[in-house]
């Protein structure tokens with residue numbers, strides 16, 4: 001009897017406990033529901049902090065199973081689980097709630113067939129594990145880990161012939177072999193000599209032959225390292241002023257017929273832009289061109305031609321060899337014995353704004369030249385969010401919060417990926433504080449279905465102490481973001497891939513790093529701060545609109561594109 005009553009009382013207390021636990025769980029769920037509904041703004045969706053935090057955990061998790069020696073296996077898994085351009089992490093499929101987050105976190109991205117080692121990729125990744133958090137010892141490379149992440153390594157697929165910028169004709173008829181290479185499909189040239197993978201060709205040519213409809217170069221392109229190496233070292237045979245644009249820049253030619261766009265150092269790297277200068281009269285910065293290339297690559301865009309730093313001998317490598325008489329006339333020796341020149345241009349080309357060697361050595365950026373416009377015509381597009389370029393006027397988008405509604409209905413932003421492409425560029429510009437994006441270019445051959453060239457970044461990285469929220473207007477007003485971009489932005493906000501850390505590491509491979517870091521610490525830290533603003537704004541983009549950005553059917557011609 002006694003035992004019976006003890007059994008009953010134990011059962012009763014267990015039931016009470018269960019009820020209490022259930023009631024507390026229900027209360028928590030109710031509170032959570034209430035708080036998330038309060039947090040939602042008109043342009044916000046279900047990605048509450050919890051979902052976001054979960055997505056971050058998923059991103060972190062994917063790395064642990066994908067980097068280093070394990071990476072091939074992971075990519076195979078990734079390929080197997082891919083659905084409609086999105087991928088699911090199989091490990092996350094056991095809980096329905098997690099499936100959404102896993103879907104959001106792992107989006108298929110650009111394919112890239114060959115490895116590019118920005119540092120000693122592979123060797124430094126020897127310590128990768130398969131589970132748990134990764135060790136971050138002295139040899140650990142966050143940049144390698146980032147570039148090994150599945151978000152940067154979708155399985156590669158063949159690119160259709162029409163999606164290459166430069167065409168290679170299969171065989172030369174009648175034994176005639178020409179050393180000319182052209183974009184005109186009617187003219188013969190020998191594929192044995194002219195293709196992007198042939199080691200016998202100079203890196204600048206391989207760069208041109210590797211440009212496709214969706215990117216300037218592939219992820220881990222083995223040609224990028226030699227290309228950058230040549231830009232920074234190769235013998236200069238000619239230097240002339242580049243016409244067009246507002247500030248002094250030169251076209252450099254090398255003995256192997258390659259060319260580069262040179263922008264000289266005009267101010268100290270950590271000098272902040274003068275607050276009284278308008279964005280359109282700010283000085284250009286050589287380090288901004290270099291850092292922009294690195295940032296664009298870290299974001300997974302690959303839409304900026306490779307740019308590298310170099311110390312040039314002003315006399316031997318410019319003054320003595322130039323055939324540009326107008327340029328030659330502007331050389332002089334400064335009172336302290338430095339050799340200076342100023343060229344001819346519409347801004348700052350005067351003795352007061354001369355660029356000077358120390359005494360003859362000048363820091364410059366060298367950007368790989370795109371194929372000549374006679375071979376690959378480009379089209380210039382005025383940005384709908386262009387600033388007024390006036391001291392007094394404001395642009396329409398600055399006062400009209402519904403400005404994007406009109407843009408969305410206007411060609412070419414009403415179709416395809418052009419709007420999200422522009423928003424990708426917006427994100428790049430916001431991160432580096434570039435207000436000078438008046439135009440962008442595309443390759444004419446690809447029509448409207450192509451990536452945007454992110455040229456002219458000289459006015460970026462002018463200020464680290466201030467962010468410029470108006471640069472994000474397209475993202476804010478249109479409420480759209482490319483899903484793969486959002487995923488990579490999320491990834492770069494994680495400590496193990498922190499944007500400032502990967503950028504510091506990436507830029508440390510530039511030859512000018514031995515003189516001074518290309519971006520000062522405050523600039524690197526500003527990147528992290530701005531990234532979280534992008535994330536905050538991007539989180540307010542509702543899922544149906546994110547998906548709308550991807551309603552474009554993936555055709556075979558779109559393979560390789562970041563969607």
Ligand SMILES: Nc1ncnc2c1ncn2[C@@H]1O[C@H](COP(=O)(O)OP(=O)(O)OP(=O)(O)O)[C@@H](O)[C@H]1O
Nearest residue numbers: 244245246247261305367368369370455456457458
């Ligand atoms: N790597 C490159 N290869 C080929 N052409 C280029 C390259 N970079 C820039 N250009 C071309 O040269 C033009 C001028 O370059 P850039 O815009 O960098 O100079 P800028 O003086 O800053 O011009 P702006 O004053 O218009 O801002 C660009 O509009 C572009 O068409």
Ligand SMILES: [Mn+2]
Nearest residue numbers: 436456458459
């Ligand atoms: Mn410019």
